Amino acid sequence: EVQLVESGGxxxxxxxxxxxxxxxxxxxxxxxxxxxxxxxxxxxxxxxSSISSSSSYIYYADSVKGRFTISRDNAKNSLxxxxxxxRAEDTAVYYCASDIVGATPGDxxxxxxxxxxxx
Amino acid sequence: xxxxxxxxxxxxxxGQSITISCTGTSSDVGSYNLVSWYQQxxxxxxxxxxxxxxxxxxxxxNRFSGSKSGNTASLTISGLQAEDEADYYxxxxxxxxxxxxxTGTKVTVL
Numbered sequence: 001e002v003q004l005v006e007s008g009g010x011x012x013x014x015x016x017x018x019x020x021x022x023x024x025x026x027x028x029x030x031x032x033x034x035x036x037x038x039x040x041x042x043x044x045x046x047x048x049s050s051i052s053s054s055s056s057y058i059y060y061a062d063s064v065k066g067r068f069t070i071s072r073d074n075a076k077n078s079l080x081x082x083x084x085x086x087r088a089e090d091t092a093v094y095y096c097a098s099d100i101v102g103a104t105p106g107d108x109x110x111x112x113x114x115x116x117x118x119x
Numbered sequence: 120x121x122x123x124x125x126x127x128x129x130x131x132x133x134g135q136s137i138t139i140s141c142t143g144t145s146s147d148v149g150s151y152n153l154v155s156w157y158q159q160x161x162x163x164x165x166x167x168x169x170x171x172x173x174x175x176x177x178x179x180x181n182r183f184s185g186s187k188s189g190n191t192a193s194l195t196i197s198g199l200q201a202e203d204e205a206d207y208y209x210x211x212x213x214x215x216x217x218x219x220x221x222t223g224t225k226v227t228v229l
Contacts, residue, residue: 037165044122045157045165045208047218059216101170104155105210105218109164 002026002108004096009113016086016117022079022096022110030054030074033099035106036081038092038115047105048094049081064090086117123148123209123221130227136197139224141209142190147219149190153212156185156194160205168207169194196226204228 008020020036036048049070050059058070069082079096093114097106124142131137141148141156148154154172157165167176169185172192182197192211196203209221 044223045159045210045220047210047220050216050218057216061217095164101167101174101176103153103212104167104170105220106157106165107167107170107176109166111164 002098002100004098004108004110006094006096006110006113009094009115011116011118012086013119014087014117017082017084018086018115020081020083020094020096020113020115024077024079024096024098027098027100027108029072029077034072034079035097035099036070036079037095037097037105037109038090039095039112040089040092043092046092050099050105051079083115086115088117091115091117121219123211123219125207125209125221125224127222128225128227130229131196131199132229133199133201135199136195137199137226139194139196139207139209139226141192141194141211141221143192143211143219144190147211147213148187148192150214151212152187154185154187154192155210156183157208157210158203158205159208165208199228201228 003025005023051070067085071080093112095112096110098108101107156169159165173185213219
């Protein structure tokens with residue numbers, strides 16, 4: 001059974017940093033691309049970033065480019081999102097999602113971790 | 120990475136069929152057969168219902184079907200059931216390895 005478990009969310013001040021983690025199990029993590037998708041409170045879904053299986057290809061939404069960094073450690077079956085220069089509009093539930101079937105921002109999703117940016 | 124346009128709400132009675140539209144542009148929906156649909160119940164993570172326009176992942180009911188014409192994709196739910204009441208989001212590949220989600224549609228079972 002595919003399981004994705006996010007952690008690392010919390011309250012941070014504007015301009016601050018936070019690192020999210022996602023622990024994967026139940027599939028061959030090193031073979032598939034992974035994504036981060038976020039959802040602001042009461043709002044829709046927004047794709048944030050993607051990373052290929054070997055980390056060779058990395059992509060970001062314009063809204064986070066230059067501030068967020070996605071990475072993965074295939075030996076630890078883990079995905080990460082380093083978030084710097086956080087803004088109030090980054091407040092959201094952040095979901096880790098796998099791309100096993102291909103060409104989707106997520107086929108299996110974690111339960112999400114809430115990031116709140118507020119002074 | 121502009122959001123795709125969906126109706127804010129769609130409703131139907133049990134047993135009926137409903138269709139949710141998802142309108143994009145020639146740069147996303149119109150250019151790629153890479154439209155996916157997600158179901159999200161309150162407080163829960165999204166669930167993939169349709170990928171590559173019309174394919175269903177294992178375990179998803181065949182009451183859910185997808186299609187596309189030009190810049191508009193559609194999700195049809197037939198034999199509507201109470202458990203189908205949820206938010207639904209479309210998503211399209213938008214080129215340059217990016218994705219665009221739809222604005223979301225709240226489905227109400229009357």
